[in-house]
Amino acid sequence: MLIDIKTRIENISFDIRCVTAQKASEELVRNDGTLIDVRESGEVASQPVPSALNIPRGVLEMKALERFKDASIPLYIHCASGVRAKLAAEQLMQMGYEKVSVVTCPVSTINQAF
Secondary structure (H helix, E strand, O other): OOOOHHHHHHOOOOOOEEEOHHHHHHHHHHHOOEEEEOOOHHHHHHOOOOOOEEOOHHHHHHHHHHHOOOOOOOEEEEOOOOHHHHHHHHHHHHHOOOOEEEEOOOHHHHHHHO
């Protein structure tokens, strides 16, 4: 049976923490975490988020293990619509990362908060 993306997101087995850009910005000042942009390079080029580390969703699992050796580091994930960010958060949590949050607002709002 095929599952559409709406159903896929609704059936994520983890309780994914979602925060606003403002909340993420406030927390990052204190917790030494990382804001990760999981959009593709072309999307980032047309609407960059200078404060974010760009790791496209397609290579996130490989790059995360190289970049983040500590499973307790706070990671804040964002994309254009929230769908890839939620899927990325789920995958990171399955990999053992303990403090994963999704930033749930448009890119322009993220840039204003950071």
